Amino acid sequence: MSIWMLFSFLFFMLIFTGVGLASARVKKDTTDDYLVAGRGIHPAMAALSAVSTWNSGYMFIGIVGFTWAMGYSVYWSMIASTCGQILAWIFIFRWVRKQAEEKNVRSLSTLIGNGAGSPEAKLAAIITVLFLSIYAAAQLTAGGKALFVLMDWPIWVGILLGGILVVAYCFAGGIRASIWTDSVQSIVMLIGGTVLCWTALSTLGGFSGLNNSLNEIDPALTSIWPASIRAGFLLWVGSFFLGGVAVAGQPHVVSRILTLADEEDRKKAQIWFFVWQIPFVFIMLLVGLSARALFNSSGIDPELGMPTIANELLGPAAVGMILASIFAATMSTADSQVLACTAAVCDDIKPEWGKSRATAKKVTLGVAAFATLTSILALFIPGGDNVFDLVVIAVYTLGSVFVPLLIIRMAGYTPSSSHSIIMMISAVIAVIVWRMTGWNYDVFDTVPGMGAAFLAHFVMRAMDSNLPSFDFSRKKITTFGLVILLPFAALETTFQLNQPEAGGQVGPAPDSMWNLTVEFAHVYEEQVVQIGDGDTQTFSFDIPSDAMFAFFGLNYSESNEGGILQQCDDVSSVADDSGVPSQFANRELVTLSGQNCGENYLGGFSTWGGFTRVDTHVNQTSALTNLTIVKEEGEILFDVRVDVNRGTPLNGDSGEDITIVMGYWTVESWTLTEVE
Numbered sequence: 001m002s003i004w005m006l007f008s009f010l011f012f013m014l015i016f017t018g019v020g021l022a023s024a025r026v027k028k029d030t031t032d033d034y035l036v037a038g039r040g041i042h043p044a045m046a047a048l049s050a051v052s053t054w055n056s057g058y059m060f061i062g063i064v065g066f067t068w069a070m071g072y073s074v075y076w077s078m079i080a081s082t083c084g085q086i087l088a089w090i091f092i093f094r095w096v097r098k099q100a101e102e103k104n105v106r107s108l109s110t111l112i113g114n115g116a117g118s119p120e121a122k123l124a125a126i127i128t129v130l131f132l133s134i135y136a137a138a139q140l141t142a143g144g145k146a147l148f149v150l151m152d153w154p155i156w157v158g159i160l161l162g163g164i165l166v167v168a169y170c171f172a173g174g175i176r177a178s179i180w181t182d183s184v185q186s187i188v189m190l191i192g193g194t195v196l197c198w199t200a201l202s203t204l205g206g207f208s209g210l211n212n213s214l215n216e217i218d219p220a221l222t223s224i225w226p227a228s229i230r231a232g233f234l235l236w237v238g239s240f241f242l243g244g245v246a247v248a249g250q251p252h253v254v255s256r257i258l259t260l261a262d263e264e265d266r267k268k269a270q271i272w273f274f275v276w277q278i279p280f281v282f283i284m285l286l287v288g289l290s291a292r293a294l295f296n297s298s299g300i301d302p303e304l305g306m307p308t309i310a311n312e313l314l315g316p317a318a319v320g321m322i323l324a325s326i327f328a329a330t331m332s333t334a335d336s337q338v339l340a341c342t343a344a345v346c347d348d349i350k351p352e353w354g355k356s357r358a359t360a361k362k363v364t365l366g367v368a369a370f371a372t373l374t375s376i377l378a379l380f381i382p383g384g385d386n387v388f389d390l391v392v393i394a395v396y397t398l399g400s401v402f403v404p405l406l407i408i409r410m411a412g413y414t415p416s417s418s419h420s421i422i423m424m425i426s427a428v429i430a431v432i433v434w435r436m437t438g439w440n441y442d443v444f445d446t447v448p449g450m451g452a453a454f455l456a457h458f459v460m461r462a463m464d465s466n467l468p469s470f471d472f473s474r475k476k477i478t479t480f481g482l483v484i485l486l487p488f489a490a491l492e493t494t495f496q497l498n499q500p501e502a503g504g505q506v507g508p509a510p511d512s513m514w515n516l517t518v519e520f521a522h523v524y525e526e527q528v529v530q531i532g533d534g535d536t537q538t539f540s541f542d543i544p545s546d547a548m549f550a551f552f553g554l555n556y557s558e559s560n561e562g563g564i565l566q567q568c569d570d571v572s573s574v575a576d577d578s579g580v581p582s583q584f585a586n587r588e589l590v591t592l593s594g595q596n597c598g599e600n601y602l603g604g605f606s607t608w609g610g611f612t613r614v615d616t617h618v619n620q621t622s623a624l625t626n627l628t629i630v631k632e633e634g635e636i637l638f639d640v641r642v643d644v645n646r647g648t649p650l651n652g653d654s655g656e657d658i659t660i661v662m663g664y665w666t667v668e669s670w671t672l673t674e675v676e
Helices: 003-026 031-039 043-059 062-103 119-152 155-173 177-204 208-215 232-251 251-257 263-295 302-313 316-349 349-356 357-378 388-410 417-437 446-462 473-500 619-629
Strands: 512-532 536-543 547-556 568-574 586-590 597-606 615-616 634-643 657-673
Touching: 003 155, 003 177, 003 316, 003 597, 031 316, 031 357, 043 177, 043 251, 043 634, 062 155, 062 232, 062 251, 062 263, 062 302, 062 388, 119 232, 119 251, 119 263, 119 316, 119 388, 119 417, 155 177, 155 316, 155 357, 177 208, 177 263, 177 316, 208 597, 232 251, 232 388, 232 446, 251 263, 251 316, 263 302, 263 615, 302 316, 316 349, 316 357, 349 417, 357 619, 357 634, 417 446, 512 536, 512 619, 512 634, 536 547, 536 657, 547 568, 547 634, 568 597, 568 657, 615 619, 619 657, 634 657
Parallel strands: none
Antiparallel strands: 512 615, 512 657, 536 634, 547 597, 547 657, 568 634, 586 597
């Protein structure tokens, strides 16, 4: 790890932390100030904070991997999602801010209920705490992984650091500290992404070089139409649109709207949001495309495309800034989610707690501790640190639960408690069942989730005999749906006429069988040192950055004892692997002691736990990721001590000649072919 990388990372993190702590100078000792900043945040700061907390680490990690797979067609997701977000900002957020001001509401769960602490508000608050706390744990894990990949820090260290920063931000100034910090983070995120994008495109030879490289990999990558979409283009792009609308169902984003003073501020924040977010998303998609063009054959995990580009193309100081951007993005989301959970608990689950800022802080500490502990414990569960699916479930479940209820209330219908509860339960069940079928890879969960909620609404309305014959809310929502679906239907027809052949951009089925062949190069080194009686010598071996497996052995014989009845000397060896890169996750080093003349195995380490020649594509891809993982050079030390033993008191023994051997493997080439 470069000292300049560490310095750069710490420099930017100190800026973020300092900004958050500085907010304490203007805070007021009230719960209202703690949760909604007294509804006095500047529109620009609220907007930049919303950009940061809405995109989080997903824009640096998840969307880069998705772009790697989809090619140019990924820009449909940007267009559709942006349209959905514009709709949410213009209509839903306008209604949300107005209602929150009139009713003095501080949480989204209160807003969709018939009063704070109502049964439906309590259920909504429980759903908020459940999914947002898990989401916050996922963000802490993502931040820990970012530090692990680029700085070799253990993941749990990054998680603890993130948890401490989250609590520090919240305690310093509540949501004001979070928003102030987010605003600075958004600026760094955009600068870091721009630098990375410019460098990657320059390396490829500009846009023409990028296009040519992608076309050579797979012509389908340069098509604007996606391949292998089982459900058709309409539902595919429509799910991105609803995913954009789902921003109105994210409590940690809505909390930014609740901090605005009036409608004029909301309009200004709306402009700031899209002026900042659209270029940022466009740039990050270009980074994803560049990562595919630059590292297609390297076998890296596509989601690590951005840190890989940073490591390969930028200097240590710039890498530190990129790392700070990723880490800051995950923290900005985590602290926002913790505060949103605090608002839900204090306003709906335990309304009496909402009267005291001190009590609200205790709730914040409890939620943050729970999220941090969950994140750390997940590291010890097989597959527990794979949080991407949990994040997606959280986002789409919250959107499916809250958005339909917000829309029907906007349309003039006030549902009963049982009506709201049935809609929420229908949405949650639909999301879970949809994911169990596996269709969520073709149509994101917002379609079945929101669809189930609206279906439950219309069924209950139809069963209500007291309804007038003219149902305004149903007509308004139906008209809204038709306006959205008609242009998509035209696009569906165009797509069916122009859909490209399925290519490498979508990838094979995860459970398809593939043959992995790897060619290794074997290198051996040895050191021989004479060690005197009672002395200790240190053997040092450099670990090359391209090594993926290393092993060690110690050999000696009773060669220096003169006289009769020679006796093997005592030799001890202790390894110091603190300088070994953390990517060598599989380690088994042996501590040697006693009389062990001959050859002795001192253990070794590797980046992977072995692979089967024929296995599923997902397992082979994982094996390749570990075999070719990017890392820095390292060093391992062995402290060896000799204590002589003599066959007779008259024998002379000056010590022993100790030989330590290191062998390591590097990957020369690999091929991955599908089993016919």
